[in-house]
Amino acid sequence: MDRGGSVSAFIQCAQSSPSPHRKDSTMVVFTLYECTTKQISPSKRKRQGNASGNEDVTPEDRVEALISRANMRAPVKKARHLRHRKQKIESMLSDSGIEEDFETPSPSPSSDAGCDSPMLGQSHLSTPLIDWQNFREYGDTCYYFQRNNEERYHPVNCLSLQPQVTAEARCKLISWLIPVHRHFNLCFESFCLAVNIMDRFLMTTPVASDCFQLLGVTSLLIACKQVEVYPPRIKQLLALCCDAFTKDQLCNLECIILIKLNFSLTAPTLAFFLEHFTKQRLEGGDELCKRRLSESGQTKNLARTIAELSLADYAFNRYPASLLAICSIRLADQMMDLHYTISQDLSGYPQSVVEDCTESLRLLVSLNGEVLHSLAEL
């Protein structure tokens, strides 16, 4: 069984199968009509997807894939699916040498401050983490600037101009990006930024539905280039899309996104606000919380998972990131049955607004109960 087969099975279960045609079409054209002519009808596509899935696709997979297609509001299903797939993929990757590729910094003489120095034999040494204690006196000022910038980067109703891309498709794509970014060990910041870049691009340009997945991975790549020391390689991302797109297509789209967004890529993210509020509560003399540092760590993980779900659901697109962050933490506190909850005063939002958003999140979580558990374990 070759690597391509298993990856393609993975993608088909996680996402609707991209049409096999795409490979030989030369350009990703972001006008609706060019792409529609090549589109296969949904039912036909489904069949094709499963047929090309090789022996690796078990009957259960097919059923699951169909369920997840039908039940698009449940990012959970796909994620759960990914989890037992994941090990398989990883072992495969290390066989094929892609793993090494992933570990080694980019061979291009590029930028990242010459990560390609021979000094970096031990990769764990090469990426020290900043912990929040180091995030010294500038922390609060940064927060105010981020809050100030939030509205400018907030893509409200980003799908309103899209003739083909629907809320369901967006949910499906983002739900797929969640396990993808975890698979590459990318940080939450990259993921949030990717969603933001994608949404803001959707506000500027109509995207054909069969190019939508390409937009997802390209946004992820751009986000990673800003945030990560070692962004994923293009060929890895393309492999995750069953090689339905070519490298040229991805590179062209990358340029188009950068130009359309005018290189304004520094959106304040949910990840930033989650960290900020968590840090605030620890510093803010919350004694009970201080004593239970480990619990607050768990709360943070849960809050992050809730935040991921909310990014995938288009209904939450209207809430600003800082509001989603404070509400995710509040809900996580409540779900963990803690006797304290984070004070909404930290965010400056009125109580009614915070409560409304928290209740919506609670509903979202209850609809995605399983996902939450499996994601939290990943």
Place this chain on the structure above:
Amino acid sequence: MEASNAITGSFDYEILAEIGEGAYGKVYKARHLKNKLDFVAIKKIKLEKGADRNGVPSFMIREVAVLRKINTFDHPNIVRLLDVCASCSAQELDLTLVFEYIDMDLASYLKSVPECGLPREKIRGVMWQLLSGLDFLHTHMVIHRDLKPENILISSRGRIKVTDFGLARLYSFNMALTPEVVTLWYRAPEILLYSSYLSSVDVWSAGCVFAELHLLRFIGAPPQEEWPENSPLQHRSFWSETGTHTQNPIANMDELGKDLLLKFLCFKPMKRLSAAEALEHPYFRTEMEALEHPYFKTETEALEHPYFKTETEALEHPYFKTEATSRVVEVWP
């Protein structure tokens, strides 16, 4: 703001001369086609889309994204990005960045300094502006990561501008960073030792520049207690004895200057001064209060600059007070 924020495909500049060359392209002096007195510096980056490339390189994305972010504030000590032209064909990506033109960088400026060295007030002025620029960057979550005289421009009127954001990045919580930053001479010890680092690495580099303005380089040994525990390099492999602190490194530096320098070059990043704290240091204050030396005109100008307004405005912005209610409710149907 005269500069358009849109990325344009058109190119209204006439190239006059090549003034520099980097790994990815050349820098030219140019002038505007209409207003012939408007000089600009143009950085042209040409990238062939070879098979080995991972798309647009990170440094380009970061440089332009960072400049886009901070240029909205128009800080006097940060170089201004006037325009970006990008064009993208099947084989090539062309990116042209148009910057304001500044005559000289600090490195060539220092070479032209007479042997007796720079006057102290001059050094003070340079440092004050440099730290203002750094403080501004750090407030906006940007670490420059390659501060050195070559990347500090000085205009004929003595205005300092930080430039070259190719290694800069936005920092945030829990962020992985590569240790391969900052030109070696200016690299802070925590980077050399693969520890985590933050905005304080820029302050270390600023300290190096400070020492260099006195036309000297010096080094001292950190005490063993401050050495990171899990560092791959041992303290004893560098220094046989502890306590070889340099007490009197620079002869022509006054006491306050020495104090400031030692605080810049503090081994432990947590103990190191921040750019904001440095600006409060008596080294600057005494002179500021002393007399209205014509030199300080630029500094007071800087203080009155809209940059400082925006900062206080940001804190007092109604968004964070009453208006928060109405704004958020608006979004709700």
